[in-house]
Amino acid sequence: MGAPETPAETGVMWIKWELLQRLLTDMDTVGGQIEDVATYATDEVFNSSAFEHEIPLTGVSVLKPISDALKECGGVIDEVKSGFQERWTSLTAAVALSAKDYETADGQQLHAFLQAYLDLVDSK
Numbered sequence: 001m002g003a004p005e006t007p008a009e010t011g012v013m014w015i016k017w018e019l020l021q022r023l024l025t026d027m028d029t030v031g032g033q034i035e036d037v038a039t040y041a042t043d044e045v046f047n048s049s050a051f052e053h054e055i056p057l058t059g060v061s062v063l064k065p066i067s068d069a070l071k072e073c074g075g076v077i078d079e080v081k082s083g084f085q086e087r088w089t090s091l092t093a094a095v096a097l098s099a100k101d102y103e104t105a106d107g108q109q110l111h112a113f114l115q116a117y118l119d120l121v122d123s124k
Helices: 017-045 064-123
Strands: none
Touching (some): 017 064
C-alpha cells in the first residue's frame, strides 16, 4: 500500500475562499508595485543628469551620448509599465471570474445536496 493520494492526484479541487480573497488582494498589491518600480527606474537607474555636465570653458559634454541613451532607455520603462499593467489587469480579472464561476458552481452543488436532503426528509 502506498501513501494516500493528494486531492490533486485524485482530481479533487479544494478551494478555501478566504485564501482566494487574499490572493486577489495580494495581486492588487503586486499590480500597484509596477508604479514604484517604474518611478525608481526613471528617477534613479536611468537618471541622465550626471552625464550632462559640460567641460568648463569648452561647452562640450563628452558623456552626452550616455545621457541620450539613458533618456531613451527611460522612455522604454513607460512602455513596459503599460504592457505590464494591461496584462496584470487581464490576469486579475480572469482569476476573479474563475473564482466567481467556482463559487457559483459550489453554490449550485450545495443547493442540490440541500434540496436532495430536504426531499428525503419531506418524504418521511
